[in-house]
Amino acid sequence: MKKTVIEFTNYSFTYRSQATPTLHGINLKIYEGEKVLIVGPSGSGKSTIGHCINGLVPFSYKGNVMGSLTIMGKETKEMDIFSLSKMVGTVLQDPDGQFIGLSVGEDIAFSLENDNTTHKQMLETVNEVSKMVGMEGYLQSSIHELSGGQKQRVSLAGVMVDKVDILLFDEPLANLDPATGKHAIDLIDRIQQETNTTVVIIEHRLEDVLYRHVDRIIVVDEGQIVADMKPDELLSKSILDERQIREPLYVKAAKYAGCRITEEMKPALLETFDVSECKKQINEWYEKVTIPHAKQEYQPLLELHNISFGYQQGVETIRNVSFSIHKGEMVSIVGKNGAGKSTLTKLICGFEKPSSGKIMFAGKDITDDTIKERSLRIGMVMQNPNHMISKHMIYDEVALGLVNRGVPEEEIKERVEKTLKVCGLYPFRNWPISALSFGQKKRVTIASILVLEPEVIILDEPTAGQDLRHYTEIMEFLVELQYQGVTIILITHDMHLMLEYTPRAIVIAGGEKIADQSAASVLTDYEIIQKANLKETSLFELAKKAGITEPIDFIERFIVYDKEVRQTWQ
Amino acid sequence: MAVEMLSYIERNSTVHKLTGATKLVCFILWSTAAMLTYDTRILLFLFIMSLMLFKISKIKIKEVSFVLLFILLFLGINNIAIYVFSPQEGVKIYGTSHVLFELIGRYNVTLEQLFYQFNITIKYFTVIPAALLFIVTTHPSEFAASLNRIGISYRISFAVSLALRYIPDIQRDFWNIARSQQARGIDMSRKEKLPTRIKNIASIIIPLILSSLEKIETISNAMELRGFGKNKKRTWYSMRPFQVADYLTLLFFTIMLCISLLVTYHDGNRFYNPFINM
Amino acid sequence: MKGLSIKTIVAIGIGSAVFVILAKFAAIPTPIPNTMVQTSYAFLALMAVVFGPIAGALIGLIGHALNDAITYGSVWWSWVVVSMLVGFLFGLARTKIDIESGIMNAKKIITFNIVQVIAQAIGWFVVAPTLDVWIYAEPANKVFVQGLVAGASNMVTVGVIGTILLFAYAKTRSQSGSLTKEL
Ligand SMILES: Nc1ncnc2c1ncn2[C@@H]1O[C@H](COP(=O)(O)OP(=O)(O)OP(=O)(O)O)[C@@H](O)[C@H]1O
């Protein structure tokens, strides 16, 4: 019999400010050396479960606890956060809290410093661990010079220096590019195997986590555990689908084709997924689906001419980038962590000034326009929601722009409420933002820009940390706007999102544009994939397995079919 | 950003190689000497020495010129203010009055007043290069470790480290909020009247402050999770071991402080009085 | 200093950083020459009221010293000491105001303003000039006038903006058990 390390028994928790419990009646056992994945819709209570395990609930987030939770056989209520931190190492979801040190090296060393480790030992460990996450070249860099993904690697390293029994990752992949995400999962896997640590991962990107073996998947919905089983078993059922959680695409495609997925087919791992039985069905389905072809007329709206920029002198973050975006187009910008994607959007909005080059909008030079002038036509949702939020209440935050523009109160109310509905926030309209989950917060920032109805909307990682349902709702709303002539630029690490919604993709690597072509063709170009840390979607593999010679066509058809199915949710 | 700030300047020099703790102690000794003394000879000596240290540190005047301009301006205004408020201060201190030429009423120009104001100026001048040098040659990471090393509790030292760590973040937040307010229609132009300006500023600082308070919450959670404060002591990643040069420097500065105090106070007066035999 | 909780440490660190940024970017020039509306002191008052006198003192000390250092390349200790003292004195109003309760009323505002005026009078009218005379041997009448102007303008700033901040903060202390989803 394996040792139980985490055990929830009839556990409920109510945040002090909430009227109803966020978690209720949780029963869950996690055994030594297990790797467990927790999935569930945004706001379902996943992070809260994580907080119970690391002790932030109830020691830092106050509230009412019922039932029992034991870690390594000890009741958590009777412990303190320090003794828990010796057993549990956590990577938090909120990227702002994770960084404490002034430089990468210091941050990685933080918990060693607190343990009174000798200086020599500390340097050794930090060097070793930073190599594991590929940050050895950045030990001296200060945190604010890193891109979103680089930061995540540092946080990973920061908990790895400790010898803990349980490692807890809250959305470790949210900001990572596809290749780095894979790398991170490999890394977690390797660490677990080498040290026999128990690993708990909370993540929306189910398919990416399943890239390596996972022992069990726990599905959380509305604060309750609705499934707790082996991945193979879960994927052969319809539990995820019913809760509108994204299944791995290859499983989804097979299901669409009418295959009956069974545990024996080993659907949890793409490599071992056995489709020999249903090859025929997949092929038939492939033949059946047709794609509507609609070509639109394009006229350039936003043009960048030879833009260069550097945060510091001598370091060019953006080098000679030119492209043009057409009116009514939806384009994605993709590329490696730290390639300069977010920087590019800041240049477009006027948050930073290019060192050379020109930006044109509808044929007019706007390079010298102020932020305010540009904002009337270009709206931007920044990568980190904390950088945008300035009000205490959700409603006020979303209404802010309209209030400043002097829109009449009645109209404000109507527009704000409509946008809140689109973003799935309407039930929370009178809440303070601080009581929201991370994904909900991100949606508040999306709503605050959508409500302004600008001509161009730039969204930096809009779907990071979102569940499929909200993802679909937001994206479909954007498509609707697009039909009305709004231009949309998406920055994303989600290759499927790129294929699904944006016919065209601009690829950035090392501050330069390396490709500007159809999204599908980007993912068939091995060189681009390599250079920009991208990844094929698993549908390629499935198509190959099923003996389909034109995998791109297969993907296109899947997308069309899938969208139709999801339309029925609304 | 238009506003420049003084910060660490990477160089390969003897001054940079000293540990942060050494520089901190020396800076304190130096400031004490400069604060207590009013002896012109000591002040001049300190001033020349600080110029020499500057030379050794390989920091170029150009790199800190924006601060120096600021200070020169401040000293200029300060000197005028002193004269306006108290044209006879020098006479009072030195006890003699050598009038150079007369202006209106008590506003004449005396040798004593000139000498007194020269002293004030040079006194500011002795403090400035040392502090400047300390700031541009000590890596911020090392600063907190140094505070802890000279006996300040590690909790407070760490608070300083957090402050240094978060100044760029808060600055960025400040601009982000200002921009997002602008992007959502608030006018920040300088032509507005004072009450409107206060209202506009409030629309930035209230969100800034509230979000910072929330940050306090997240950061203390993260620190707690990573075991901050569990032991009575902690070690520092960026601390460097003492070298011979550190001990020598410390010794030198201690001796210097003693000598300057001896010279200053041997006649029971902080001021050096050249007028006594005139 | 073992008694300082992690939260207080972080509050001191972040508070000092905010103090620096406000002093640098959020000082509003007034029609009176050389006088600024220093919003940083209003913030200092809020922090002291929320986190207590020790935190207030240390934020004043660290924040002011760091700001001097990065702007002027040197630290004017006499005024730094005053910021520290003022921060400490502001903090003495903490228990009386009990802002965590989320309730602000006229009585608390009066208490706050009495404390802040007394604290700043001691700081700017007495301590700052005295130290300036002692350290730099500056003429007494000059430094007293300087202290008078700075102190008076800071009293007004803290009185107005500080009170606004207290209200804004109190509002964020949501009452427990109050949030429900409204469909
Ligand atoms: N600090 C808090 N105070 C009050 N309520 C909170 C707090 N944090 C979370 N909640 C409530 O708990 C619910 C679940 O939040 P949690 O962060 O656990 O969600 P999650 O499943 O991690 O979502 P996401 O995928 O978006 O991160 C939220 O909808 C919110 O109502």
Ligand SMILES: Nc1ncnc2c1ncn2[C@@H]1O[C@H](COP(=O)(O)OP(=O)(O)OP(=O)(O)O)[C@@H](O)[C@H]1O
């Ligand atoms: N404020 C800043 N100051 C200095 N350097 C910065 C700053 N912001 C970003 N950088 C640097 O610029 C480069 C590009 O960063 P950017 O945030 O644009 O990357 P990104 O493509 O958006 O990456 P990610 O996918 O991880 O979000 C990175 O190497 C980063 O270190």
Ligand SMILES: [Mg+2]
């Ligand atoms: Mg979460």
Ligand SMILES: [Mg+2]
């Ligand atoms: Mg980015």
